[in-house]
Amino acid sequence: MPFLCDVITLFPEMFNAITQYGITGKACKNAIFQLITWNPRDFTHNNHRTIDDNPYGGGPGMVMMAQPLEEAIIQAQTRQIKLGLKNTKVLYLSPQGKRLDHETVKMLSNLPGLILLCGRYKGIDERLIINQVDMELSIGDYVLSGGELAAMVLIDCIIRQIPGTLGDPESANQDSFTNGLLDHPHYTRPEQYKGDYVPEILISGNHAHIRRWRLQQSLGRTWLKRPDLFELKFAQGMTREEEILLEEFKESYKSR
Numbered sequence: 001m002p003f004l005c006d007v008i009t010l011f012p013e014m015f016n017a018i019t020q021y022g023i024t025g026k027a028c029k030n031a032i033f034q035l036i037t038w039n040p041r042d043f044t045h046n047n048h049r050t051i052d053d054n055p056y057g058g059g060p061g062m063v064m065m066a067q068p069l070e071e072a073i074i075q076a077q078t079r080q081i082k083l084g085l086k087n088t089k090v091l092y093l094s095p096q097g098k099r100l101d102h103e104t105v106k107m108l109s110n111l112p113g114l115i116l117l118c119g120r121y122k123g124i125d126e127r128l129i130i131n132q133v134d135m136e137l138s139i140g141d142y143v144l145s146g147g148e149l150a151a152m153v154l155i156d157c158i159i160r161q162i163p164g165t166l167g168d169p170e171s172a173n174q175d176s177f178t179n180g181l182l183d184h185p186h187y188t189r190p191e192q193y194k195g196d197y198v199p200e201i202l203i204s205g206n207h208a209h210i211r212r213w214r215l216q217q218s219l220g221r222t223w224l225k226r227p228d229l230f231e232l233k234f235a236q237g238m239t240r241e242e243e244i245l246l247e248e249f250k251e252s253y254k255s256r
């Protein structure tokens with residue numbers, strides 16, 4: 001059964017970016033996930049297919065009305081129920097939501113499906129959010145013009161966690177954040193590029209040394225670039241090997 005993703009959006013065509021290209025496009029073709037869009041305009045009961053109106057209390061911008069969104073959500077839920085899913089979570093992409101992180105992505109990738117709600121304009125009538133939305137998720141502390149790009153970011157990172165999506169299933173497990181650290185650096189051919197050489201250890205063929213070097217780079221980079229992550233990872237202390245590798249990294253960093 002594919003991961004079922006029903007998206008409520010005024011701009012369904014935008015989602016071609018993930019259903020037709022790259023890893024997610026391939027996953028879609030291989031039925032690892034299925035994406036269906038629902039346009040709230042198709043659920044309006046007025047001749048102009050209007051989905052927004054002025055805000056009560058005045059002020060700039062328009063607000064998306066609850067009724068077309070609620071009917072679109074019900075249609076999405078009905079489809080997922082027919083396919084055997086129960087109580088699918090309705091998730092609203094919003095700058096006011098919980099900030100997206102690796103833990104949340106992992107948790108969501110274990111669900112059989114999701115219903116994603118993309119806002120536009122000033123946002124959505126609050127009553128719809130209170131009554132229909134299970135979770136609000138933000139992709140960062142800034143404001144986008146609409147929820148579509150945020151929904152695509154979310155879908156992309158969920159899909160790459162689903163077994164069968166990546167050529168090598170180990171690949172996602174070695175990316176940044178999976179073990180609480182940033183990924184180590186990567187190099188490919190040629191061995192020398194504009195006077196810079198690939199670190200010798202990577203062409204030594206000694207897998208134990210390569211593992212140690214990579215762990216050291218991950219530790220060092222996390223310590224340098226993301227002290228917040230580093231503190232979280234090592235709140236309970238480091239192993240002796242990690243301590244030694246980090247000390248070596250700090251020494252070589254100081255003498256640069």
Ligand SMILES: C[S@@+](CC[C@H](N)C(=O)[O-])C[C@H]1O[C@@H](n2cnc3c(N)ncnc32)[C@H](O)[C@@H]1O
Pocket residue numbers: 092093094095096117118119120121122123124137138139140141142143144145146147148150
């Ligand atoms: C212009 S924004 C509305 C912002 C809203 N007035 C506020 O300040 O909280 C329009 C839509 O873009 C989406 N959006 C904007 N920023 C986002 C973010 N950081 N993460 C997820 N969705 C976002 C939401 O769906 C939102 O309803």
